[in-house]
Amino acid sequence: MHITQALHRAVQQAPDLPATVFGERTRTWAECADRVARLAAALRALGVASGDRVGILALNSDRYHEYLLAVPWADAVLNPANVRWSAAEIAYSLADSGTRVLLVDDAFAPMLPALRAAHPELATVIHCGDGPTPAGVLAYEDLVAAHEPVEDAFRGGASLAGVFYTGGTTGSPKGVMLSHDNMIISALGTAANGSFMTPGGRTLHAAPMFHLADLAAWTARSLLGGTHVIVPAFDPTAVAAAVETHRTEDALLVPVMIQVLADSPVVQAADLSSMRRVLYGASPISEAVLDRAAKVMPTAEFTQAYGMTELSPVATLLDPADHAHPVRRRSAGRAAPHALVRIVDADDVEVPRGTVGEVVVRGDHVMLGYWNRPEETATALRGGWMHTGDGAYMDEDGYVFVVDRLKDMIVSGGENVYSAEVENALARHPAVASCAVIGVPDDEWGERVHAVVVLQPGAETSAEELREHTKTLIAGYKSPRSVEFVDALPVSGAGKILKRELRARYWADADRQVH
Known part of the structure; x- marks a missing residue:
């Protein structure tokens, strides 16, 4: 199958049905x-050849939808940039993937000088916003x-x-390579569950479209027919207005978004009955939070998905x-x-039910591998199974209960944060002698990025200064939300920092070590 198959089918069966709604457009x-066919022609005329990567750095829009279709139509490869990353992180992902053509909107056009300085091979930039086109940049509508x-x-x-970039355990992002079959199988498999997508309905895109979670929703909606209702970014007022005005039926959200919606007076006063x-x-x-969300969306059913970018992205549902079951609702489905x-277990032997081990996943939705990282690919996909790095047990009915992370990763507000990335940024501050970054429980974010810092002898700094320093190197959401200064870090006999000891007092009363 191929991603553009959905477009051909929609044109054949419902050419006059709205494909996208974005603001007044x-x-x-x-x-x-x-x-899409015209934009693909423009990309080819700009020298985009088979397999070339074409990037986009933009908020959600109807043009983002067109980009997702036009790039494969032109026989090229998608590379959506994480809009929450710093210029340095984005430039790294563009350079690492060899992306030479980039679409950028009004919100991120000011970042172009920094991107070009860090990635001189960026040959062509296309402005896909509604404001004035910056100098030295091509205009999207003119090209179309x-x-x-x-x-x-x-292409399919x-x-x-x-190539979809995620955080890296070594401190630099890594590109997850997904095929057309990977993305389509995950979307159709999730839709086949019956609780994900209304056939022929209207899906709200409020989560960022660069993210595999929303991209899976986009893929499923396109394949099943219907309409994409798009807001630039998550905002409770914009979400309420879009649902009320366009009577959207489905949405992909992360828990922190659901919490904001449930607690927003604007949303509480809106009609979300569609x-x-x-x-x-x-x-x-x-x-x-689920109870409060049910009050503002009384007609909605909630389904949890567990997965990762490497799984395109869904593994369990x-x-x-099951949300009403006293035990199963604590599982990942x-x-x-x-x-x-x-x-x-550590030897890749399946453990008895109820025994904690590593979650591994197999199927045609499992990634092709990591871009230019054959050794990491071989490790992650050993034996034909994707090793998630999550510690969990499975009950007798097949429900997976995630209890810990075997890899050093924090999930905060639905975003993956690898501790090494934050530690590398902190370590570049002259006052920091050593540091460790852990995830601690947080009522709003699920997990909070917490830094434990040892200062250089005689040095002084503050938590706020360290946060601002890290924001110049990594995305703001990765920056420590809390900082603890200590005289020394606990270490093993081999000199390894014992993060479990640092985490213990924060998680002592929890029945699992992750949120």
Whole structure:
């Protein structure tokens, strides 16, 4: 299969149905197809060849939707940049993947000088915003208007669809390579569960479209037909207005977004009765938040998805009915229709039910590998199973209960934060002698990025100064939300920092070591 297959099917069956709604702008599937074919022609005219990476750095929009289709139409490869990253992180991902063509909108055009300085091979920039086009940048609408439509290259199957960058355990982002089959199988498998997507309905995109979670929702909605209702970024007022005005039925949200919606007076006063299905992921949701969310979206059913970018991204699903179960609601659900899930020991032998081990996943949704990282790929995919780095047990009915992370990662507000990235940034401050970064429980974010810092002899600094320092090197959401200064860090006989000791007092009363 190929990603553009959904567009061909929609044009054949419902050409006049709205494909996208963005602000005051609505475009049909027929209009979308024409614009996608013209944008693909423009990319080819700019020298984009088969397999070349084309990036985008933008907030959500209808043009983002067109980019996701036009790049494979032109036989090229997607590379959506994380809009929450710093210029240095984004430039690294562009340079590492060899991305030479980048689409950028009004919000991120000011970042261009820094990106070009850090990645001189960035040859072509296309402005895809609604404001004035910056000097030295091509205008998206001019390119669409100037080129005649070209035929679809029908890039698909096992060929590379996109390179999606995640945080890295060694401190630098790594590109996850996903094929067309990977993305489509995960989307269709999740939809086959029956609680994810309304066939032919209207899906709200409020979560960032660069993220695999929302991209899975975009893929499923495109394949099942219907309409994408898009807001630039998550905002409770914008979400309430979009649901009320366009009667959206489905949405992909992370728990912190659901909490904000549940507690917003604007949302509480809005009519959200059209909502039918809400899929959330990255972490469980508290019963209290779920109860409050049910009051503002009384007609919606909630489904939890567990997975990772490397799984395109879904591995397990917790159905709406399971949310009412006193035990199962604490789980990550059971294997999705397209996934095989096991819990294994250090020798990759499946452990007895109820025994904690590592979650491993197999299926046609598992990534092709990490871009230019064959050794890390071989380690992650050994034996044909994706090793998630999550510690969990499975009960007799197949429900997976995640209890710990075997890899040094924090999930805060639905975003993965690798401790090494934050520690590397902190260590570059002249006052820091050594440091360790851990995740601690947080009512709002699920987990909070917490830094434990030893200062150089005689040095002085503050938590705020360290936070601001790290924000110049890494994304703001990775910056420590709390900082603790100590005289020394606990270390093993081999000199390794004992993070479990640092975490112990924060997690002592918890029945598991993750949120």
